[in-house]
Amino acid sequence: MAEGARSAGAQVDLKRVPETVPPAIAQSAHFKLDQTAPVATVAELENYDAIIVGAPTRFGRMPSQMASFLDQAGGLWARGALHGKVGGAFTSTATQHGGQEVTLFSIITNLMHFGMVIVGLPYSHQGQMSLDEIVGGSPYGATTIAGDKGQRPPSALELDGARHQGMLIAKTANKLFPV
Template sequence: MSSPRVLVLYYSTYGHIETMANKVAEGAKRAGATVDVRRVPELVPEEIAQKNHFKLDQSAPVANPEDLVNYDAIILGAPTRFGRLPSQMANFLDQTGGLWFKGALIGKVGAAFTSTGSQHGGQETTLFSLLTNLLHHGMVITGLPYSFQGQMAINEVEGGTPYGASTIAGPDGSRAVSTTEGEGASFLGEHVAKLTQRLVK
């Protein structure tokens, strides 16, 4: 088959998920995929976003729900909000009802990545809340396999779960994505691209 088309679709408040999205894209490209990185629209008024130090200077173009049909794989990324996906991503996915009705995403490959403020801040429940949307669309879901050995480490606090790549931002958002977490995101992108090559004809 020709090079699989992969969409990395994310929402990032402070830049952690933006960083992870680019790492995911690097991994998918390494596996030979054609990759687009897109973000969902910000719903918070600009004045409030600036006051709360949101990262508004993100280079990824804003996506349109109808664009999803153009890809063989879709990898969603979003931070946690009380253990679930944020309203910005939910709002975007709520607009894909027409695609669901037509079965437009059935058989495409899907995966997810996230960030939380603390080690136990809801990474796995947030990943599940993202993946549930893809399952309803009839997509083929994958997580972050344990062949990525970085998620087995216990010598320091790290993100990474079998349900998707993740990072820990810290309570005040000051912790940067670690090397291992970035490698996990890249591994996820490469894994999805390789899986897509096998499944999509």
């Protein structure tokens, strides 16, 4: 996503939300614990022209950490601070049928309540229609299938989809917020 957004001239900040799960449980559940990205704050969201939310699937929806973070943005919602900004979502699941689209919708629903303009992954990225290999992707956002222990890296087609969506989000933001 970041690479695609940068290719369209966007400045990109990579952030993560605070972890709420005890370390022992997170480790046994194969959480990615070696994150180097700084922790995001709700207050800084209104400073961005576009916000792309990525989260793994937990039981067919976004994880509680992300839901908690977005729930804390009620003040931004009340002020309309995110109205008209561009939003998008991406996710990963353990299996092909692990809830990719429901997870994307659980993220997108929040973004729409904030009044954001949603950009998904249209079929201009035709790789998501491939029948030659297992591949993630949905018109609602880029996805990947990670395996039950995170052992499968995103495929070339999945990475191309993420880049494409990131580029489209940045181009849309550039049109709405010209420099």
